[in-house]
Amino acid sequence: xxxxxxxxxxxxxxxxxxxxxxxxxxxxxxxxxxxxxxxxxxxxxxxxxxxxxxxxxxxxxxxxxxxxxxxxxxxxxxxxxxxxxxxxxxxxxxxxxxxxxxxxxxxxxxx
Amino acid sequence: xxxxxxxxxxxxxxxxxxxxxxxxxxxxxxxxxxxxxxxxxxxxxxxxxxxxxxxxxxxxxxxxxxxxxxxxxxxxxxxxxxxxxxxxxxxxxxxxxxxxxxxxxxxxxxxxxxxxxxx
Numbered sequence: 568x569x570x571x572x573x574x575x576x577x578x579x580x581x582x583x584x585x586x587x588x589x590x591x592x593x594x595x596x597x598x599x600x601x602x603x604x605x606x607x608x609x610x611x612x613x614x615x616x617x618x619x620x621x622x623x624x625x626x627x628x629x630x631x632x633x634x635x636x637x638x639x640x641x642x643x644x645x646x647x648x649x650x651x652x653x654x655x656x657x658x659x660x661x662x663x664x665x666x667x668x669x670x671x672x673x674x675x676x677x678x
Numbered sequence: 679x680x681x682x683x684x685x686x687x688x689x690x691x692x693x694x695x696x697x698x699x700x701x702x703x704x705x706x707x708x709x710x711x712x713x714x715x716x717x718x719x720x721x722x723x724x725x726x727x728x729x730x731x732x733x734x735x736x737x738x739x740x741x742x743x744x745x746x747x748x749x750x751x752x753x754x755x756x757x758x759x760x761x762x763x764x765x766x767x768x769x770x771x772x773x774x775x776x777x778x779x780x781x782x783x784x785x786x787x788x789x790x791x792x793x794x795x796x797x
Contacts, residue, residue: 598784600785607791607793608790608791609682609684609768609770609788609790609791610788611680611788612785612786615784664726664728664733664774665711665723665734666723666784666786667723668720669720670718671720
């Protein structure tokens with residue numbers, strides 16, 4: 568299966584703490600993307616990391632990719648209550664033309 | 679605002695009804711997608727259109743019928759649905775990764791979704 572699998576399924580932290588979510592996959596990829604979804608809304612693209620990249624930053628987000636372990640992590644630093652949402656990884660396979668999404672991590676940031 | 683709009687935002691329909699979901703993108707993309715999101719399940723890709731041509735149909739029951747009259751509009755026609763079809767239906771658009779080569783980004787832009795309840 569190309570599907571990414573997120574870990575943990577749910578995460579609850581205090582405001583100001585860092586949140587780390589992981590994604591594992593099984594195929595060779597073109598790129599891996601992270602999305603965020605607020606309850607009952609559409610997904611919003613956060614960050615994309617290509618297969619030849621190891622780390623990317625965007626504001627308080629840091630994404631790493633280890634293609635040898637077929638895994639990625641998303642770190643949100645100094646979390647805020649507004650970061651409460653579901654976070655999904657999605658992979659684009661090297662031969663594919665579609666994204667395959669994982670089941671997501673539910674993040675709750677308590678103020 | 680992602681540049682992708684969906685209407686209606688909420689829909690309640692009986693199993694014998696016929697309704698349509700509409701999606702419009704203002705981003706100049708050439709690929710559009712329908713996804714189904716059910717509780718506690720991964721996002722399910724239903725249909726993919728590239729340049730108005732359907733390129734993917736993930737074994738979706740025929741009671742769901744997509745239509746893409748142009749690269750900016752996408753419809754999902756619904757008829758004789760079942761209660762298990764109740765879900766959030768999401769539309770998305772992107773540049774077509776198959777046509778953009780390896781230099782494209784292919785991130786998808788999602789609409790806010792239509793919450794469908796089948797009674």
